[in-house]
Amino acid sequence: MSTSSQPLALSAGTPHNRSLSAQILDVTGLDPARCYQCGKCSAGCPMASEMDLKTHEIIRLLQLDMRERLLASESIWMCLTCETCTTRCPNVFDPAAVIDALREIVLRENPGLVPRRISAFHSAFLDQIRANGRVFEFGLVASYKLRSGALFADVDSVPGMLARGKLALAPRRIEAIQDIRRIFEQCAMERPR
Amino acid sequence: MRNGEAAMKVGYFPGCSLHATAREYEESLKAIAPALDLQLEEIRDWACCGATSAHSTNHLLSVALPARTLVLAARQNLDRVFAPCAACYNRLASAQHAIEHDKKVASQVESILGASFGHPIGVLSIAQLLSEMTDRIRSKAIVPLKELKVACYYGCLLVRPPEICRFDDPEAPTSLESIVTAAGAVPVKWDKALECCGGGFSLSRTASVVRLGRSILRSAKDSGAQALIVACPMCHSNLDFRQRAINRSAGDDRPMPVLFISQLVGLSMGLDPVRLGLNRHFVNPQPFLSTISAGRVEHREQA
Ligand code: SF4
Ligand code: SF4
Numbered sequence: 288m289s290t291s292s293q294p295l296a297l298s299a300g301t302p303h304n305r306s307l308s309a310q311i312l313d314v315t316g317l318d319p320a321r322c323y324q325c326g327k328c329s330a331g332c333p334m335a336s337e338m339d340l341k342t343h344e345i346i347r348l349l350q351l352d353m354r355e356r357l358l359a360s361e362s363i364w365m366c367l368t369c370e371t372c373t374t375r376c377p378n379v380f381d382p383a384a385v386i387d388a389l390r391e392i393v394l395r396e397n398p399g400l401v402p403r404r405i406s407a408f409h410s411a412f413l414d415q416i417r418a419n420g421r422v423f424e425f426g427l428v429a430s431y432k433l434r435s436g437a438l439f440a441d442v443d444s445v446p447g448m449l450a451r452g453k454l455a456l457a458p459r460r461i462e463a464i465q466d467i468r469r470i471f472e473q474c475a476m477e478r479p480r
Numbered sequence: 481m482r483n484g485e486a487a488m489k490v491g492y493f494p495g496c497s498l499h500a501t502a503r504e505y506e507e508s509l510k511a512i513a514p515a516l517d518l519q520l521e522e523i524r525d526w527a528c529c530g531a532t533s534a535h536s537t538n539h540l541l542s543v544a545l546p547a548r549t550l551v552l553a554a555r556q557n558l559d560r561v562f563a564p565c566a567a568c569y570n571r572l573a574s575a576q577h578a579i580e581h582d583k584k585v586a587s588q589v590e591s592i593l594g595a596s597f598g599h600p601i602g603v604l605s606i607a608q609l610l611s612e613m614t615d616r617i618r619s620k621a622i623v624p625l626k627e628l629k630v631a632c633y634y635g636c637l638l639v640r641p642p643e644i645c646r647f648d649d650p651e652a653p654t655s656l657e658s659i660v661t662a663a664g665a666v667p668v669k670w671d672k673a674l675e676c677c678g679g680g681f682s683l684s685r686t687a688s689v690v691r692l693g694r695s696i697l698r699s700a701k702d703s704g705a706q707a708l709i710v711a712c713p714m715c716h717s718n719l720d721f722r723q724r725a726i727n728r729s730a731g732d733d734r735p736m737p738v739l740f741i742s743q744l745v746g747l748s749m750g751l752d753p754v755r756l757g758l759n760r761h762f763v764n765p766q767p768f769l770s771t772i773s774a775g776r777v778e779h780r781e782q783a
Contacts, residue, residue, distance in 0.1 A: 333675060333676040337688060365688075367679050367680070368536070369636035369637070369679070371676065374641050374650045374651070375651075387539065391538060405685075408684040420527040420528065421527060421528045424500045425500075428683065437683075440683070447762065447782050451762075453503060454500060461525050466527070467527055469594075470548065470593070475540075
């Protein structure tokens with residue numbers, strides 16, 4: 288865990304003496320109590336069929352402060368942030384922003400709960416930015432494979448990508464890479480494992 | 481509207497994909513820009529917008545990375561920045577929105593960047609940019625695309641969420657249709673124009689991307705469209721590169737060419753398909769190109 292004194296998105300303090308709703312309100316300015324459980328968010332969610340907790344159920348567990356069940360659910364990692372729910376909520380609530388905030392809480396409090404492939408992807412992606420300022424896709428895929436253990440997925444697509452000139456083989460670093468490193472340090476990055 | 485006026489200059493944020501897997505998107509943009517009197521001034525030393533991985537893990541990071549790019553744009557005296565990738569567009573526009581509406585985050589980010597925000601920057605998607613140029617597109621369209629039916633695919637982030645985009649209708653948008661119509665093609669009515677393609681899950685949840693792509697492609701094919709028109713490198717990759725897997729899983733081998741909207745505009749101008757990067761696609765675009773007598777590209781079948 289990082290011990291940076293820089294402001295984190297979440298206020299410091301022992302998390303468990305406050306309700307999850309209060310934490311969410313703090314970070315997003317959104318009060319989960321506002322949601323009246325109409326279910327419109329889940330009705331349009333492209334990932335609903337794969338989620339054990341649908342979008343409105345995620346908000347419901349928040350209202351009930353069922354912290355363990357909610358933070359351990361894979362569903363919060365399945366959200367694509369497609370903004371369909373946020374666009375459609377008749378109550379001007381923002382489930383996509385709430386789910387992002389929940390992910391951030393999991394990363395800070397119990398990063399072991401992040402599904403391996405998802406955490407491997409985010410770690411590989413952010414490492415690319417930290418190293419070069421930009422994402423070097425070949426490096427991203429290689430690093431993702433090592434972290435996720437999905438070594439053989441998509442190997443057959445490499446020749447096709449190369450033949451089409453779609454894969455750069457060496458990264459190009461931006462000039463002011465120190466800017467990026469400082470941004471990462473100061474944002475007190477909590478890296479998924 | 482700036483239709484018909486003299487040359488337009490906008491800041492240009494290509495984003496990481498346009499220098500790799502979506503090279504043809506940048507190639508086609510650079511090919512059509514001169515004909516549209518459009519000057520794309522690249523933001524010097526831009527960095528990645530942070531994409532899904534930043535906003536899923538650290539809100540501050542997800543604002544600070546694109547905010548740096550906005551600061552660089554202001555230093556280049558640019559008022560507007562064009563981000564051709566819908567996901568980059570969403571991150572840059574969200575950062576600009578946070579800078580204007582969330583004082584706490586704005587001041588945190590100013591201290592992180594060691595810079596203060598100057599004038600507000602207008603962030604433009606390709607739908608916004610080309611919508612302003614429909615008159616020019618129409619006047620440059622020399623290849624008749626009349627019979628060509630296309631399905632315009634917005635995906636999730638081109639017009640959503642509405643308070644960030646402040647452009648077009650978030651449920652029944654028409655901007656892409658107006659652009660392809662100006663180019664001479666015929667937009668079809670279909671019902672999956674706004675469904676998400678699975679975005680950044682291409683590697684980490686490929687099965688989800690295949691499932692979502694299946695319903696998008698089926699709807700596009702059933703609508704009678706001869707091509708799917710996209711405005712985002714992730715949508716393109718999920719629907720072109722992943723199309724073979726999608727078609728296999730659907731037991732449906734009808735190919736559906738997937739074109740960036742800038743490629744369609746370029747074809748209407750009579751530009752060489754190779755200059756527009758159509759040789760880089762995974763789904764063979766030749767039958768489609770032959771329909772409009774647009775010349776040939778060398779196509780390699782997917783291994
Ligand atoms: S659409 Fe809005 S009000 Fe309805 S259940 Fe979802 S978050 Fe709650
Ligand atoms: S933003 Fe997430 S929860 Fe909301 S509709 Fe999209 S995938 Fe579902």
